[in-house]
Amino acid sequence: MDLISRLRDLGVRLALDGDNLRVDAPNGVLNDGLRTELAHCKTEIINLLEWSRRSNRSIALPLERRSRDISPPLSYAQQRLWFLDQLEPGNSAHNISWTVRVKGVLNQAALQRAVDDLVVRHETLRTSFPSLAGKPFQKITSKIRVPVQLEDMTDASDEKLRAYLAHLASRPFELDNAPLLRITLLRTAESEHVLLVLIHHIISDGASMRVMFRELAALYEGHVSGQPLALPELSVQYADFAIWQREWLTGDVLEQQLDYWKKRLSGAPEVLELPTDRPRSAAQRFRGASVLRVLPRALANDLRAIGRAHRCTLYMVMLAAFKVLLNRYSGREDLVVGTPISGRSRTALEGLIGFFVNTVVLRSDLSGNPTFADLMERVRSVAIEAHSN
DSSP: OHHHHHHHHTTOEEEEETTEEEEEOOTTTOOHHHHHHHHHTHHHHHHHHHHHHHHHHHHHSOOOOOOSSSOOOOOHHHHHHHHHHHHSTTOOTTEEEEEEEEESOOOHHHHHHHHHHHHHHOGGGGEEOOEETTEEOOEEOSSOOOOEEEEEOTTOOHHHHHHHHHHHHTOOOOTTSSOOEEEEEEEEETTEEEEEEEEEGGGOOHHHHHHHHHHHHHHHHHHHHTOOOOOOOOSOOHHHHHHHHHHHSSHHHHHHHHHHHHHHTTTOOSOOOOOOSSOOOSSOOOOOOOOOOOOOHHHHHHHHHHHHHTTOOHHHHHHHHHHHHHHHHHOOSEEEEEEEEOOOOSGGGTTOOSOOOEEEEEEEEOTTOOOHHHHHHHHHHHHHHHHTO
8 A cells, every 4th residue: 555655664653552543653744645645544554454463463373284183174165165065965056167178189098197196286186074973074085086087979969068068067076975076078079079177166266276277287298298297396285274274263363353244244235136037036046157258458458547546456446337237227225245355365375276265245335326436435445344354
């Protein structure tokens, strides 16, 4: 934050005194302009200082390899999915499926060896989630094989191929039975294949899939060339993260987080009614879809320029625009939107396959007919505060 940097250069010290902001400055430094800026950004500065205080505690607790003598606990995110699976066993809504069309000669033996290497490298791919007296834990198997299942689809139409891929992707997993990963290779022509990777969300997320495909491709190329690749050793595994998270997010830190979100979401609307052409189903059917659109480069640059002018990221600008759209169609001024964050707060976590992503709830007040500039400021404040909690 530019203001904090300028104040630091001037010898001004900012600190928290309970819930208040304490400012210690040399005589004559705080002129009227700086006082105005401080007053304007007071809430944001307090949020950043609170985030820094919590981060310092997490930094003080080392993230390192832990003993596997005792079965590791589930992370908070994993426990949430495990609980949902207990409520509705056999639900495939939390399956993650990625398909890749491969053209050219494919060395199936090299692909299998690459998969074998990947499973050895990442403990999550050998992990199941049994429970004892109703309490789940991570069971990491030392050796397990994920076979690449080859199926011949050379005579199948595109429609039949898509239907079969959808069928494979909808097959449920049993969380207490590893592996929670299936790989299927469909031959569609002599030198064309479709690779389907299906994995349960409890051991993966979107960023993890990118890690998986990047490493799988590198390992495959190494085996094809006859020079197997030795990837850099991972300093920690996901189970180490789960143990670290449980030790850090406890006691006062956990209570502060729960207290913040209870207050922030108190009285929030449960459902946003939109004038859709079909009524909302009374039961959750897990039939949602996503639509992707690519913005023209000139428009994207203009949006970034608007953000810079109002100290907002492109994400904040787009979120503000989305909330305007929701307000227009719903007439609601109290709008709640969920947005994913990576959850990988340490460098050591970036190369892991695991369930790190989390959903942050952003609640915005559109009352008073604000200008778009005013709304961006509101969205910016909410986003910074939410990400710091």
